[in-house]
Amino acid sequence: MRYFIETLIYLFLDISGINTLFRYLNRNKIIILCYHGICDDDFDLLKGYDDRHIPKSLFRKQLSYLKGKKYSFTTLSEAMDMLNHRKKIRNIVVLSFDDGFRNVVENAYPIMQKYHAKGCFYLIGDLIGTSKPVWTDYVETLVRNAENVTFGFSYRGENCSYNLTTKASYEKAMKDIKARLRLLSDKEKNEVLRQFQNDKTDSVPKEFRMSDWAQIQGLDKDILEVGSHTSTHPDCIRLSSDEEFDYELKYSKAKIERMVGYRTDHFNYPAGAFDERVIRQVEAAGYKTAVSLIPGFNDSKTDPFCLKRIYVNENFLFFKASVSGSYFFMKKVLRKFLKPSHYQAIFKHADSPYV
Structure with missing residues (x-):
């Protein structure tokens, strides 16, 4: 019913x-689209669960739509130069990809070349060139591979147990475990994850695999430049020491710059989590921008360390409404007339995979 409405x-x-x-009204603003992976069309593992990997046929359709509506693509560096120097902006789009998935290089990049699209590829520095998945994908793989009908672990002194009998129960367990772990400091989260180090994770889907450095080095930075998504993908708000911040922000920046051979000025807050303290640390680490998961458009008044993005899911009608801006206006209107529970039911997953 929610999807129908x-x-x-x-x-x-x-x-x-x-x-x-609304496309006309927002023509002088910059759109930054938020993607994670661009998967093969037959990849359906996440179907009905989340949309963080978009089929490449849909990605091609989205870029074709934008070109047909006379949008132009720029890298984030080019877009920020326009904003900083108050250059004329007319229907500008920047693509952004979180994490560093191999399928962005293999699937998205060739399509971007065809449509003259540009963007920024945010890398988790310690995962590039390894077989390790992002910790969220690791949790999901553990649950999917559970051989017993009960999956359990110790969390802050209590035993958490999940009965895995249906697809819905698996998905509920994955979401609940990730939500619990996001409440922990990075150190506490890693201690919990160590409980599973002997569990089976040999069947991590290829769509969750990271790029290697040779692939990253083969990207034309004038088409797809790179930025940092930290070293290990922690919740930056839960970092407590200067040493932790240095490793996640400064070390990842230095490592990526060393591997690609050019300066990277752009940062991406994992899971969109940040506060004023985190912003100060990001700026002190030498970055010039940081993207958030706050939905919306960008102009000369936008804080460069709080750049807004539009999350892309598999609903093409939502894509058209969000890039035009009509979606955000419609949300404000309906918020005034709908009960909070009805409003949340309709828009719960539209803006971000983390909501």
Whole structure:
């Protein structure tokens, strides 16, 4: 029912001409699209669970749509130069990819070349060139590979147990475990994860595999430049010491710059988590920008350490509504008329995979 109502709203915005109106109203702002991976079309492991890996046929369709609507693509460095020097902005789009997945290089990059698209590829420094998945993908793989119907672990002195009998129960367990671990400091989270070091993770899907440095070095920085997504993908708000910040921010920056041979000025907050303290640390580490998961558009008034992005999922009607800006206006209107529970039910997963 939620999906049906959501689809009707997006369809109305599209056929009524409202999307066209808002594309015109927002023509002088910069769009930064938020992707994770671009998967093969037959990859359906995450179907109905989350949309962080977009099929490459849909990615191609999205870029074709943007080109057809006269959008131009720039790297983030080029977009920031426009903002900083108050150059003319007209229908500018920057693609951004979180984590460093191999399928971005293998699937997204060739499509970007075809459509003259540009963007920024945010790398988790310690994972590039390794067989280690992002910790969130690691948790999901552990749960999926659980041979017993019960999956359990120790968490802050209590035993957490999940009965895995249906697809829904597996998905609920994965979401709950990730939510619990995000509440911990990076040190505490790693201690919990060490409980599973002997568990089976030999079947990590290839879509979760990271790029290697040779692939990264083969990217044209004028098409897909790189930025830092920290060294290990912690929740930056939960970092407590200067040493932790130095490792996640300064070391990742230095390592990436050493491997690609050029300066990287762009940072990406893992899971969109940041506060004023984190912003100060990011700026002190030498970055010039940082992208968030706050939805919206960017102009000369936008804080460069709080750049807004539009999260991309598999709903093409949502894509058209969000890049036009009609989606954000419609949300504000409906918030005034719908009960909070109904509002949340409709828009719970639209803006970000972490909401």
